[in-house]
Amino acid sequence: MLRGAGSDITLESVVEARRRIEGAVLRTPLLLSPGLSAELRARVLLKCENLQHVGAFKARGACNAVFHLTPEEASAGVATHSSGNHAAALARAAALRGIAAHVVMPRNSSEPKLEAVRRFGIEPILCEPTAEARQAKADEVVAETGATLIHPYDDPRVIAGQGTVGLEIDEQAQELDAVIVPVGGGGLLSGCLAALKACRPRLAVYGAEPEWADDAYRSLRTGMIQMPTRYDSIADGLRTCLGKLTFPIIQRLVDDILLADEDSIRAATRLMAQRARVVAEPSGAVPLACLMRHRDRFEGKTVALVVSGGNFDVARMAEW
Amino acid sequence: MLRGAGSDITLESVVEARRRIEGAVLRTPLLLSPGLSAELRARVLLKCENLQHVGAFKARGACNAVFHLTPEEASAGVATHSSGNHAAALARAAALRGIAAHVVMPRNSSEPKLEAVRRFGIEPILCEPTAEARQAKADEVVAETGATLIHPYDDPRVIAGQGTVGLEIDEQAQELDAVIVPVGGGGLLSGCLAALKACRPRLAVYGAEPEWADDAYRSLRTGMIQMPTRYDSIADGLRTCLGKLTFPIIQRLVDDILLADEDSIRAATRLMAQRARVVAEPSGAVPLACLMRHRDRFEGKTVALVVSGGNFDVARMAEW
Numbered sequence: 112m113l114r115g116a117g118s119d120i121t122l123e124s125v126v127e128a129r130r131r132i133e134g135a136v137l138r139t140p141l142l143l144s145p146g147l148s149a150e151l152r153a154r155v156l157l158k159c160e161n162l163q164h165v166g167a168f169k170a171r172g173a174c175n176a177v178f179h180l181t182p183e184e185a186s187a188g189v190a191t192h193s194s195g196n197h198a199a200a201l202a203r204a205a206a207l208r209g210i211a212a213h214v215v216m217p218r219n220s221s222e223p224k225l226e227a228v229r230r231f232g233i234e235p236i237l238c239e240p241t242a243e244a245r246q247a248k249a250d251e252v253v254a255e256t257g258a259t260l261i262h263p264y265d266d267p268r269v270i271a272g273q274g275t276v277g278l279e280i281d282e283q284a285q286e287l288d289a290v291i292v293p294v295g296g297g298g299l300l301s302g303c304l305a306a307l308k309a310c311r312p313r314l315a316v317y318g319a320e321p322e323w324a325d326d327a328y329r330s331l332r333t334g335m336i337q338m339p340t341r342y343d344s345i346a347d348g349l350r351t352c353l354g355k356l357t358f359p360i361i362q363r364l365v366d367d368i369l370l371a372d373e374d375s376i377r378a379a380t381r382l383m384a385q386r387a388r389v390v391a392e393p394s395g396a397v398p399l400a401c402l403m404r405h406r407d408r409f410e411g412k413t414v415a416l417v418v419s420g421g422n423f424d425v426a427r428m429a430e431w
Numbered sequence: 432m433l434r435g436a437g438s439d440i441t442l443e444s445v446v447e448a449r450r451r452i453e454g455a456v457l458r459t460p461l462l463l464s465p466g467l468s469a470e471l472r473a474r475v476l477l478k479c480e481n482l483q484h485v486g487a488f489k490a491r492g493a494c495n496a497v498f499h500l501t502p503e504e505a506s507a508g509v510a511t512h513s514s515g516n517h518a519a520a521l522a523r524a525a526a527l528r529g530i531a532a533h534v535v536m537p538r539n540s541s542e543p544k545l546e547a548v549r550r551f552g553i554e555p556i557l558c559e560p561t562a563e564a565r566q567a568k569a570d571e572v573v574a575e576t577g578a579t580l581i582h583p584y585d586d587p588r589v590i591a592g593q594g595t596v597g598l599e600i601d602e603q604a605q606e607l608d609a610v611i612v613p614v615g616g617g618g619l620l621s622g623c624l625a626a627l628k629a630c631r632p633r634l635a636v637y638g639a640e641p642e643w644a645d646d647a648y649r650s651l652r653t654g655m656i657q658m659p660t661r662y663d664s665i666a667d668g669l670r671t672c673l674g675k676l677t678f679p680i681i682q683r684l685v686d687d688i689l690l691a692d693e694d695s696i697r698a699a700t701r702l703m704a705q706r707a708r709v710v711a712e713p714s715g716a717v718p719l720a721c722l723m724r725h726r727d728r729f730e731g732k733t734v735a736l737v738v739s740g741g742n743f744d745v746a747r748m749a750e751w
Contacts, residue, residue, distance in 0.1 A: 140460045145484045149550070161708040164465045230469070388481040388710040388741030421708030426701075429749030 119267055120301065120360060122309035125274035132174040132272060135207055139163050141283035141415065146386030147399070151406055154413040156287075158280055161391055161421025165227065168276055168299055168419050169200035169263070175272030176261045177204035185210050187257035192245040194220050195348055196420055197263035198235070199227035206231040213252045215245055227422070264298030265354025274302025280415050281310040288412040291398035293419045294318035294327045294368065295349035297357030303417070304364040318361065318368040319398040321346045321376060327353055327361065328368040346376055348394030348420065371400035377431050379403060383418070384425060392423035439587055440621065440680060442629035445594035452494040452592060455527055459483050461603035461735060466706030467719070471726055474733040476607075478600055481711055481741025485547065488596055488619055488739050489520035489583070495592030496581045497524035505530045507577035512569040514540050515668055516740055517583040518555070519547035526551040533572045535565055547742070584618030585674030594622025600735055601630040608732035611718035613739045614638035614647045614688065615669035617677030623737070624684040638681065638688040639721040641666045641696060647673055647681065648688040666696055668714030668740065691720035697751050699723060703738070704745060712743035 139159045147155040160168040177189055188211030191201050198214045205212035212233050216225065217240035228235050238248040253260050262269065276299065280290060290307060294300040300318045307316055320327050323344035329337040336358050342350050353361065371379070376393050379400035383391040391399075398416040402409055459479045467475040480488040497509055508531030511521050518534045525532035532553050536545065537560035548555050558568040573580050582589065596619065600610060610627060614620040620638045627636050640647050643664035649657040656678050662670050673681065691699070696713050699720035703711040711719075718736040722729055 137463065137465070140462065142460065142482060143457065144482075145457070146486070162462060162464075166466070166708055384710050384745050388486055390704050390708040390710060390745075425704050425710075425745040426749040426751075429746040431746075 120270050120274065120305040122306060124267070124271040125278055125302065125306045128175040128268070128271040129275045129278055131178050132171060132275065135174045135178070136170050137163055138279055141280060144387040147382065150382070150386055151402060151409070153402070153406070153409045153411060155402070156284060156413065156415040157387060157389065158276060158415055158417045159389060160276060161389060161395055161418050165196060165199040165203055166420055166422045167196035167200065168273055169196040170203065171275050172269035172272035172298060173197065173200035173204040173261065174207070176266060176268040177201070177208050177210070179268045180259060184259050187259065188212060189261050190249055190252050190256070190258040191215070191261050191263065192249040193263055194224060196422060198224070199231070201261055202228045202231040202233040205233070211256070211258065213256060213258050215248045215252060217245065223422070262354075264296030265356050267356060270298050270302045270305070270356060272302070273299040274306045276417060277303035277306030281307060284413070284415060286413050287311070287314060287415060289315040289317065289409065290415045290417065291317045291319050291369065291401055292417045293349055293394055293397045294320045294361070295394070296351040297327065297353045297361050299417065299419060300365065301357040301360035304360055308364045315366045316364070317366055317401070319401040320349055320368060320370060321397060322370045322372050324350045325370055328370055330358060331362060331365070331368055334362070344376070345373055346394040346397050348392065349397060369401035369405060371397050371404060375400040375404055380423070381428055381431070384428070389418065390421045390423060390425055391418045392420045395419040395421060440590050440594065440625040442626060444587070444591040445598055445622065445626045448495040448588070448591040449595045449598055451498050452491060452595065455494045455498070456490050457483055458599055461600060464707040467702065470702070470706055471722060471729070473722070473726070473729045473731060475722070476604060476733065476735040477707060477709065478596060478735055478737045479709060480596060481709060481715055481738050485516060485519040485523055486740055486742045487516035487520065488593055489516040490523065491595050492589035492592035492618060493517065493520035493524040493581065494527070496586060496588040497521070497528050497530070499588045500579060504579050507579065508532060509581050510569055510572050510576070510578040511535070511581050511583065512565040513583055514544060516742060518544070519551070521581055522548045522551040522553040525553070531576070531578065533576060533578055535568045535572060537565065543742070584616030585676050587676060590618050590622045590625070590676060592622070593619040594626045596737060597623035597626030601627060604733070604735060606733050607631070607634060607735060609635040609637065609729065610735045610737065611637045611639050611689065611721055612737045613669055613714055613717045614640045614681070615714070616671040617647065617673045617681050619737065619739060620685065621677040621680035624680055628684045635686045636684070637686055637721070639718040640669055640688060640690060641717060642690045642692050644670045645690055648690055650678060651682060651685070651688055654682070664696070665693055666714040666717050668712065669717060689721035689725060691717050691724060695720040695724055700743070701748055701751070704748070709738065710741045710743060710745055711738045712740045715739040715741060
C-alpha cells in the first residue's frame with residue numbers, strides 16, 4: 112500500500128485505471144534504441160508515449176478521469192484550461208464518452224494546438240493569455256454548465272491514469288536498473304512511482320526537469336512546494352509547479368530529481384530524431400538530456416526513458 | 432514453393448534467414464498510427480525499420496549474407512560498394528562476425544554516411560563518385576583480398592534476409608488488407624513478397640516508388656528490366672534499377688507498383704514526423720506518399736506501410 116499524506120494512489124488504483132482505459136489508449140512500445148545505447152554506453156530503452164493517442168501520455172489520465180465520472184456528472188460535461196496536450200486529451204476522452212468538453216485556451220495558442228482540440232469536434236473557448244484569466248474563464252464555464260473541472264495533474268484519477276505508463280514499463284522490461292521520467296506538475300512521475308515502486312521496490316526512479324524550471328528539485332530539497340522562477344524553458348510542458356497530491360508521492364518515493372540545461376535539452380531532442388529516429392517534444396527529451404549529463408552514473412546500466420510526448424515541429428531544429 | 436526464373440527465394444529460405452539473424456537484428460514494432468489513420472480514413476500500421484539497427488532494414492540482409500559465409504569465405508572478409516545504408520549494415524554485420532569488411536564509397540559521400548560505417552571500426556575506401564569508378568575499385572579490392580562481394584540487393588541471401596520484414600508483418604498483424612513496400616533495387620519488395628504471398632495469398636502487396644525513378648513501374652509493364660531515366664529523386668534509396676533476381680519475383684507476385692511525385696514524398700516525410708512522430712527518410716516515406724495519392728482505394732482498409740529507413744536530417748524540412 113502506498114498511501115501517504117493526502118494521497119490515495121495505490122498500485123490497485125493504477126491497475127483499475129488500466130482496466131478502465133483499455134482499448135481507449137495504446138499500449139505504447141518500450142523500444143531498445145541501438146543508436147542511443149552505443150552513444151551513451153548504456154542499454155537505453157524508450158517508453159514511446161509520443162506514439163500515444165494525441166501524441167502524449169495525457170491521453171491516459173484524461174480517459175481515466177472522464178470514464179470515472181458518474182452518469183450524472185458526465186451528463187454535465189467536463190472542463191479544463193490548458194494550452195498543452197491535456198486540452199486535446201480531454202477533448203478526445205469526452206468525445207469517446209460522447210459528452211461535452213469545455214476547453215479554455217489562451218487566445219495566443221498556436222494553430223496546431225487549437226487544431227488538436229478541434230479535431231475532436233470541440234471549439235476551444237479563447238481567453239486572455241494570463242493564468243488569472245484562464246482560471247476565471249474556466250470557473251465561469253463550470254458555474255454556467257455544471258461541468259466537472261478536470262485538473263491536468265493534481266487529480267487522483269489523472270495520476271492513476273498516467274501511472275499506467277509505469278505498469279507497462281514493469282511488464283515490458285526484463286532487466287531494468289533505472290527509469291527517468293519528465294516532471295512538470297508531477298502527474299506522470301507520481302503515477303509511475305506508485306506503480307513502479309510497488310512492483311519493483313529496488314528500481315531507481317528519477318524525475319527529470321529543466322534547470323530553468325527546477326521547482327521540483329527545490330521542492331524536494333526544501334520539503335515544500337516551490338514555484339518555478341522563470342517560465343521560458345524550451346521544455347514547455349514542464350514549466351508548472353508540483354501539486355498538493357503529486358508532491359507527497361514524489362517526496363516519499365523518488366530517488367532524485369535530475370536537471371538539464373537548455374542546450375542539452377535541444378541536443379537531446381536532436382539526438383532523439385537522429386539516433387533513435389523518433390520525434391520527441393523538448394519536454395519528452397529531458398530524460399535523455401539528464402542521461403547525457405549523468406552518463407557516468409548510468410554507464411553499463413539498463414535505463415528506460417519516458418518519452419512523454421511528440422508534439423513538436425522538427426523543422427524548428429534548423430534554427431538551433 | 433515460390434521458385435521462379437532464376438530465383439530460389441522460398442518461404443523456407445526466409446524462415447531460415449530469420450533463424451540465422453535472430454539476436455543480431457531487432458524485431459521492429461508494427462505500430463498503429465492514430466494520427467495517420469484519422470488523416471487517411473484507413474487503419475494505418477507502420478512497420479518501423481527506421482528503428483532497426485543502422486536505422487534501416489538493410490541490417491537484415493547484410494547479416495544473413497555475412498552469417499551465411501563458410502569459415503573459409505569469411506576469413507577473407509566481405510566487400511561492397513554503396514553510398515547508402517547497405518554500407519553501414521555490411522560494416523556492422525562483418526564486425527559482429529569479427530571479419531574484415533572493405534567498403535568502397537564515393538569521395539563526396541556525406542559525413543554522416545561515412546561516420547555510420549566508421550562507427551563499426553571500418554575506414555571507408557574512397558573512390559571517384561562515378562558508377563564505373565565504384566565498380567572498378569570494388570573489383571580491385573576483391574582481386575587483392577579475396578573478399579566476397581555482397582551485392583546490396585541482387586543476392587539470394589540478401590533478399591531472404593530482407594524478407595524477414597514480411598514474415599514479421601504476417602505475425603504481428605491480425606486483420607490486414609494491403610502492404611505497401613518501397614522499391615529501389617527490389618531486395619526488400621521481393622523478399623517481402625516471397626514471405627507474405629506464401630503466408631497470406633490473398634493479401635495485396637504493392638511496391639512504392641518515386642515518379643522520378645519509375646523504372647520498376649515501367650519494368651512491370653514492359654516485361655523487361657528498365658533503367659531509371661533520372662537520378663535526382665529526393666528518395667535517394669530508390670534510384671536504382673531492379674536486379675536479375677528481384678525482377679522475376681516482383682513480376683510474378685506483386686499486385687502493382689504505385690508512384691509518388693516529389694512534392695507528395697516531401698509531404699509524406701513531414702506527415703510521418705508530425706502525425707506519426709517517427710523519423711522516416713524520404714525513401715521510407717514513399718509508401719505513405721502513395722497511400723495519400725490513392726486514398727480512395729484504401730479508405731476503410733487496414734494498410735501496413737514499410738518505413739524502410741530513418742537516416743535523415745529532419746532539420747532539412749525547414750527548407751521545404
